[in-house]
Amino acid sequence: MLSRVTGSMKVHWELRSLYWHVLVSLMKLACIRIACAVTGKKIVVVSLYEHIGDIIACEPVIRHLKQSKKIHLTWAINTSYAELVEKHPAVDTVLRLQSYSEWVFLQNILKSTMKLVDQLVDLHIDSRRCKKYGFKLKHKNTSRHHEYFTSNSLLQAFTRSAGLPELNEAPVLYLDEDQMPPFPTKPYIVVHTQSNNPHKDWQPAKWTQLCLELSALGFYVVEVGLNRQIETRSPGFIDFTGKRSLAQIGQLIKTSAFFIGVDSGFAHMANALGVEGRVLMGHYVTGKFHFNYYNPFAGKYADPSYIIYTKHGSLQELEVNEVIDNLLPVLQPQLVTSSPAIKQQTVVD
Incomplete structure (x- = not known):
């Protein structure tokens, strides 16, 4: 009986933590909206939670969306992978997420009230489920898991999933130049x-x-x-x-x-x-x-x-x-x- 109560309390506190992180992210977006009201920029939020290869492969999406200087681009990402995009000169804000479920809740809220953002670009493959909480989103016009490797590249699969033109450009990675490891003698x-x-x-x-x-x-x-x-x-x-x-x-x-x-x-x-x-x-x-x-x-x-x-x-x-x-x-x-x-x-x- 005690173990059931303890388990129930743990789930309760984890969900409270999830809701808190969602609220913090919404507050950050609200601050961005206030700033963009002054600059006249439109807010575009891109989301690809993980993994390393997927995020790097989708870098051309940033350049595609940032063709206009009147865009404030925010990337919503797993906090463990944030350094893959935070040094990109065309990324204005990085929204660090603790779980994929945070994005599930955020997207549902933002879709119901588009006053906070002007465009959502969800690069996730259809029916992706959060490993921690089990929540998932159902997309339209998306790639399914069995189509993941039938495209010519991951970039094409993800851009098709987001309803964007199927991009096929070479990705570029911007690194933190201060994080230089000790290098061995070449070669x-x-x-x-x-x-x-x-x-x-x-x-x-x-x-x-x-x-x-x-x-x-x-x-x-x-x-x-x-x-x-x-x-x-x-x-x-x-x-x-x-x-x-x-x-x-x-x-x-x-x-x-x-x-x-x-x-x-x-x-x-x-x-x-x-x-x-x-x-x-x-x-x-x-x-x-x-x-x-x-x-x-x-x-x-x-x-x-x-x-x-x-x-x-x-x-x-x-x-x-x-x-x-x-x-x-x-x-x-x-x-x-x-x-x-x-x-x-x-x-x-």
Whole structure:
């Protein structure tokens, strides 16, 4: 009985917290409305709550909407990913959300009274449900989950979902220049080994073997991401995994000689930063849907030469020698003017 009461009280307080965050966001929008009444600007609110790759891929939406100088653009986003858009010169305000349900409530309120904003642009895929509270929105003219990878790019899927023209421009990422991590001696390659979906991942043993092959060529290998997958004591390997700021990882990728990773947010980051690289991809299965040779990128990595596909099946079927054979022609020229010697290198937080 006591556990039921305790559980009920917890739910009650969590919902009160949700309503409070919604109220705070409405107050922020009200302040923006007052300011824009003076400047004569129209308020456009864009929402894409997560994830890293989706948000970066949709950056061209900002430039599309900001063609007029008479627009005040606000992006509503998961507070964990706010740094992906807050340095963008065309984003005027970042609305930090604690949960997707906050956006569900905000959109319903704003649609019922459009006096606070002039335009809502919801980039979310149809029937998305909040993982914390379970609330969801039903859209019109949207992409469904099974259409997610049938478009030519994620950008096209999301813009279609929002009822915008299907954009297909290269994304641009603006980083906090003050968040510069300690860089290893060049040349170095950044690798990202694990996505948020195990169907897109490669075996840790193969990543370790690839790391040793790249080190033998004369490159440092820097692993980024939440969890370390590469197990080696090679002096050419640097572990930069764990909870790092997105700006730090972005700066690390931006100044790297090359990027290698699975289909993930950091692959989209490398694409938006114009870094040379390769993305390892296999057939992707989700539920009853099976996607072969899909390409979620717009811009540089939309070129198939930037993708190393498995010939058959999932990414697990890809062999290390196939990756090395693809990489050698593009990596060897970078070593001509660089010393192949590798010295012990430590990254200090």
